[in-house]
Amino acid sequence: MQKIYIAGVGQTPVRENWEKSLKELAGDAALLALADANLGYPEGIFVGNMMSGSANHQLQLGALLADWLGMHHREGFGLESACSSGAAAFRAALMAIASGELSSALVIGVEKMTDSPLAEITANLATAADADLEGDFGVSFVALNALIMQRYMYEYGWKTSDFAAFSINAHANAVFNPNARFRKAISLSDYEHTGMVCEPINLLDASPVSDGAAALYLTAAPPTKDRRISVAASSAATDTISLQNRTNSLRLSAAEKSARIAYQQAGITPREIGLFEYHDAFSIMAALSLEAAGFCDPGQAPRLANDGSIALNGRIPVATMGGLKARGHPVGATGLYQLVEVALQLRGETGQTQVEAARWGMAQNIGGSGSNIITHILHQG
C-alpha cells in the first residue's frame, strides 16, 4: 500500500457525557483533528461506531457528520466490526486513499453508551457475539472473557492477583492523561479488595462503559516534517465469532495473523516496536494480546506485567495513556483513541508519559471475544 500520513488528530475527554448528542460529540473530535491538520476539508469521512442505532437512535453517521461539519456533498460511510469498528474505519480510509479514489480522509470513532441503562448496554455489547450460539443463551461479554481467564489460570497456573499489574500500570499512566476517564492510581490492595463482576474478572480487570470520540486526518501528501507520522502497516483478520467454536480459546489467532502480516509490511520485528497500545478491555485480553503480538510466549504475559516490562521505561510500554482500562472504552471510538495516542507518542507530545526515542508504535484493536482483530503500525519519519 502507498505511504499515507496522519496529518492531524483529535479526541474528546472520555467520560459520562450527557450534555452532547452523538453528533456533537463526534463533531468535536473531528473539529480538533481538522484544526490540528490545518489542511482544509478532506474528501471523505469514515466513521467507526458499534451501537448508535440501538443506543442513540441514530445511524447514517457518515452523511450525518459530513453535514454537521459542513463538508457538503463529500462522501461518508459507517464501519462496524464491534469493538474494533474504529480501526476498521481507519483501514477502510487507508484503502480508499490507496485506491486513488480519495486523496485525504477524516476517520472518526464515536460511541455514546451512558445514555442507556446498564442492562441495555450489556445487551448491545452482546450483539458482538453470535446471536444464535451465544447471545440467545444470555451470555454477556464479560462472561465470555471470564471463561477465557478462568481457563488461562487453570492452564498456566496464574492466580487472579497476578493480573493486577496490567490495571495498575494502566491507571498509573492515566493520571497524566487529561482525556482519561479514571485519573487515579490504584494499588494491589485496591485490586484485591474490589468487587467481583463475573468470576474471576473483578471491577479493576474491566474497562469502563464510556462516551467518547476520537478522529484522525489522513492524507496522501506528506505533511510538514515535525508531523510526518506515516502508516507503516495495516492488517485485519477474523476468527470464529463464537468462543465455543475456537480450537484454542487461549490463543488470539486473528491477532497472531494480523500482527505477523503487519510486521512483514513494516519490515520490522516486535523488538523495534517502541510502544504498544493494546486492547485491554479486560486484563485477560491484555495478556492474550501481548502474547499474540509476539512480545512473549503463550501463558507468559503476566510475567511481563509483573517484572516491569510493560512500564513506560520497560521493554514494551503499553496503555501509555491509560489504555481501555483507565482511559476508558467507548467501544466504536477505542481503535481511534489508540491510534491518536500512538501518533501523539511518535510526535513526542505526551508529556510525562512520553516514551523516549520511540520511532515505531503499534495499536491493536479487538472486536468480539477475539473474532475481528486489526493491527496498525505507525512510523515517525
Added chain:
Amino acid sequence: MQKIYIAGVGQTPVRENWEKSLKELAGDAALLALADANLGYPEGIFVGNMMSGSANHQLQLGALLADWLGMHHREGFGLESACSSGAAAFRAALMAIASGELSSALVIGVEKMTDSPLAEITANLATAADADLEGDFGVSFVALNALIMQRYMYEYGWKTSDFAAFSINAHANAVFNPNARFRKAISLSDYEHTGMVCEPINLLDASPVSDGAAALYLTAAPPTKDRRISVAASSAATDTISLQNRTNSLRLSAAEKSARIAYQQAGITPREIGLFEYHDAFSIMAALSLEAAGFCDPGQAPRLANDGSIALNGRIPVATMGGLKARGHPVGATGLYQLVEVALQLRGETGQTQVEAARWGMAQNIGGSGSNIITHILHQG
C-alpha cells in the same frame, strides 16, 4: 480506479423469511455468489446492513459471515449508510481491491426486517434521519417522503394518479422475477383504490418491508469472456441529512453529483445507459432519481413514466426485475439486489424481462431522504 470484475452473483427470494436467521439468510446469498463465480474463497468480506443490531441483536457481520462460510482468518467488515448500505459495501470492496490490499472480495447485503413488530421497524428506519432534528419529533420515513411528494405535486402540477405508472411498471416486471416479493401486476384502478399510508403516499407508492440478501463476487482478474462484467464507475456523495436543511427538497443534489461523476468515470452520457435500477422506495424517489441522473428535466419524470419511456422496450428501462416497489426493499441488501440485477441483465440472463443489447447498466442506491447516494455503472465486455 483499476478495472474490477463481477465474477459471480447470488440472491435469495425477497419475502417474509422466518425460517432462517440473519446469518443463514446472508450465507445463502453468499454461497450462491461463490458457486456462480467458482473461483474459491475471496480474500475479504464486506457486508452492507442497516439495522441488524436493533432488529436481530446481531452485529459484527463481517466476522460472522467469514466464520459461517468457512473463510477462516480472512478479513471482514460491516458498512452502513442507511438504505444505501449495500452500495456502500460494494464501493468499499472496490476501493479495497483497487488499493492492492485484496485481489478479490465478496460483498453481501442483508436485512431481516419482518421479525420485528411494525412500530419497531418504523423506529429503526427513522434512525436514518437526524435524531436531533427529525427523529426526536417522531417523523417517520414515509412522512418525510410524503412531504417531498406533496411539494413536488404543488410545484409541478402533477396529481397522485400520475405516479401510478412507476408502480405499474415495477409490478409488471416483477411478475417474471422468481425472487420478487410481489409477482402480481397492478392496474391504475388498483392504485387509485388502495389505502393511504401517509398522504399523498398510498400503499402502492411504497416499497414493502422485507427480508432478503444479495451478494456479488468481485475480482481484479478478468473472468471468462461470457462473464466479463466490469465496474465502469463508482461514485458516492452526501447531502444534508435532515430534509429541513436542504436548499431545494425537490432536487437530489447528492444523486446529481454522484451520477455526474459516474458518467465521467465511464466516459459516457445518460444516452448510453441501457437500463437503470433506481431506488424506488417510494414513487417520488423514483421520479427524483430519474431527474437527478439526467434522464429528464426536473419536474418531468412522471411524463417518462406515463409515455412508456421506462418500459422494458422504452428509452430508459427501470426496475426491470420489479425494483424496490415490487421485488421488495430489505434496506441494507437493496443496493446489492440492484447490482445483481444489472449484472444479470448485462449477462443476458433475465429471460422475459431481458433488455435487448444493453451494454451499460446503472444502479443508484439512496440512503435516508436523499442524504447518501451511491451510483455505479456496470459494463458488459
